[in-house]
Amino acid sequence: MALDARRIRQDFPALQKTGAIYFDSACTSLKPKAVIDAEAAYYEQAAGCAGRSAHRLAKRTEELFEQARKKVAAFLNADAEGVVFTKNATEALNLAIRSFDYSSRKKIVTTVLEHHSALLPVMEQERRGVAKMELMRTNPDGTFDEEGIADCIDRLTALVVVHHTTNTTGMRAPLEKIVKIAHEAGAAVLVDGAQGVAHSKVDFKRLGADFLAFSGHKMCGPTGIGCLVAKKDALERLDSFIVGGETIESVRIGQVRWKRGAKRFEGGIQNYAGAAGLGAACDYMSRIGMAAVEEHERKLAKRLIEAIGGVKGAVLYGHPSPEKRCALACFNIAGVPHHQVALMSDSLASIALRSGTFCAQPAMESLGAPGGAVRASLYIYNTEEEIETFAETLGRIAKLAR
């Protein structure tokens, strides 16, 4: 069933109250009322801590927290035992990359297109002498050199770290091929799903990757909650990361018996309200249907790229085909600095855009925009009428260069 953006907009108080044209969902999405209510419900109806006390409020919290874990698992078709709550995708990526077992293989393969949250932990492992980094070849238009994938993933590769969808072009990585090659070589695959989970139907079991990291706040969930989703046995390949309360079975001085599974990585009191909100976000997105989200974004992407193409002096980064991307586009306008384009769009038409290098400096450099660009990233609540206003505003701004 097709998605009705106009009806969906009614669910988002921020849109009702600000009237803004929100084109910055790749940074963070807006939150529907259902998610806001779910967070509030934890504080109003539970408010205890899970897994510790035995009173009713604590039990209610435990239920909420585990229910959220199950909802995330169901949303992604993963096992609930493999869902580790983190504070965001960055923490999930750090957990997997820094705690992975590099004792027998010391190579991490990744790409220049990754977000800093994925790239920096890999670079850190190399700096500390834990592992060596190697980059898969990519083209200046953001596509992969698919023939070259097998060249760098080999028997020395411990982990392949790759995005599902980039935050710079909105384009998807050829994950099926990468996972197949990596597994044939005996390497594990960590997918950065920060953008992908929010904008595509992701079936973790079908994807076949070993780990998937994502954050709640880009998929209508609250900030401060994310997940590392792992295959059941994959978690056993990770060393402890953040340790503390609730990560152990027992402790004696000099001797620790760790919990097994996801709990081993959830040290200390958790973000229960955030988890409840994320569970509500999974419900909300499931009700809309991720297939409908993909279809809606394809339409928006087509119109978005046409709109940018119609602006004199505009340069689009990444492959121009809307079929290859979600509703996201990075661009510059010749003669007008990117920050000025974003700030003026806000002043002239209340259009929220992001400008800069989007925490992906090497990626922007490889795409031909080392100084940065403007990014328009749309979501379920955006309409083609908003793109018309965006196009008209860009046209006015572009005239400044003449």
Added chain:
Amino acid sequence: MICLVLCFVALFVFAFLSVFSAKYRPLAARAFDCAVRKATLRPCETGLDEELKAASIAGIMRVSPAAASFVNRHFEAFSLAFAAIFFASFAVAFAGIYNFAVYGNCNGPQGGFCAYNSLHNTAFLKAPGSLDGITAGNASAKVVVIEFGCYVCPYTKSAESDVREMLEKHRNDVYFVFKPFPILSHPHSTEAALAASCAGEQGRYWEYRQALFENQADVMRRGDAALLEIAHRLNISPSFDACYTGRKFLSFIQKTEKEGQECGIYGTPTFFVNGKPFVGQNAVKEAENEVRRLLSGGGDGT
């Protein structure tokens, strides 16, 4: 360079506005951060310069896209010009404050209109001790109105119709004394005062005074020629020319001017009604209210 200039100007402007409104304080803090970074040769990362530029261009674009494009292309030049004007204004204001503190008038020892004086009340003004000047009305009236005025001052001109109306209404009850007080920053102010007194010597003062105000702009532009032309047009006796060119009443004008300075006059017109001062554009109306109050038995003034 542009960032440096904008940040320093923004710091001054927002710091000043912050005194009156809390909403400018975060902007002032960002400008301060930027200025400190620039002063210590570190990059300014607040983005304030870009925000100010974008907001300015967007504002202009709403009115005229062509003007926005022009300003955008020459934004650096506009910023530097704006900064130069800003700092020049700042220097003039500072000099004014210094003069005000040292000489009691923002123009320094030469005097003239000073806006700072109007920040104060008029209590420091002293009533003149003499009734020397150009007079009208009833010399034995119990209410005395003294005006210090300048014939080429636009404010004295704008008060003139009310002055005449007051004199008409209270001709028998008020003694009116006009003391010329040429404002030196106005062109030909002393010459106009000399000419008016020469007309007065011929018994044609009020006619000439009216013509002076009516032709104020011309007098300011052409000086002597315009003043003589008015006299000729009014058919005032040929002896006017000799009086004017001989600067016959210069000592009289200098005397009233000195008297005004001693009274603390800082702008024209200034009225005294039985010694009570009234200054500024609406002063004549307030003075007339005081006249009415005194005539109705409300006291004898100061």
